[in-house]
Amino acid sequence: MAARLDAQMAFLNEVDKLKSVMRATTLCDGTRRENSGEHSWHIALYAMTLAEHAGPDVDIARVIKMLLLHDIVEIDSGDNPIYGTVNQAQVEAEEEAAALRIFGLLPSEQAREFIGLWREFEAAKSADAIFAKSLDRFQPPNQNLASGGGSWAEYNVQFDTIESRVGSKVARGAPRLWAYIAPKIQAWFAQNR
Structure with a gap:
């Protein structure tokens, strides 16, 4: 029992580092950039709050798990802003190595479960992962x-870039949410560009 708890605590202490990974997105009040730990918590709340916009075959509890785990790899690989330019193959390799290292701190069955959830999110093929993404x-x-x-x-950024990199992903799993926000984004660009 002590060895299992030691492994779980090693993992929990390691993932505390996610709070130090800064993202490109600012807080809603614009005072500072959010960190990846805050982002993961916030989108888990998005899942709880916006569950009614998921398809009927979506398991919100699994979605929340994916969202809490999805950016843990950034402890090693850093945040890659959606509007930045990166070598996608290199990022994927770094993130896979990070997943194996960080989730590998856990007892083996938990490590397999968490890696499986992380990979499912990344692949975005299941209904749960598509909604989470x-x-x-x-x-x-x-x-x-x-x-x-x-x-x-x-x-x-221009609206067409948002539509292709963000809108297509949102519309795939939550079309009502994209229909809600797209006009707001267009209006912002009309006033600010």
Whole structure:
């Protein structure tokens, strides 16, 4: 029992580092960038609050688990802003190595479960993962709208880029959420560009 708890505590202490990984998105009030720990918590609340917008075959408890785990790999690989330019194959390899290392701190059956949930989220093929990915893409534009543009201004983003990189993912798993926010984003661009 002590060895199992030691492993679980090693994992929990390691993932505390997620609070130090800064993201491109600011808080809603624009006072500072959010960290990846805050982002994971926030989108877990998005899942609880917006569950009614999920398809009938979506298990919100599994979605919340995925959202709490999905960015843990950033402890090793860092945040890769959606509007940045990265070598996607390199990022995927770094994140896979990070998943194996960090989740590997856990007892073996928990490690397998968490790695499985993380990989399912990344693949975005199951109904749960598709909805989780939609929420992961839906939260940042809401924060950018609340903060007066946030990372859109910093990265000089245009609406068509948001539509292709964000909108397509949100619409795939939560079409009502994209229908809700797209006009708000368009209105922001009409007033600010």
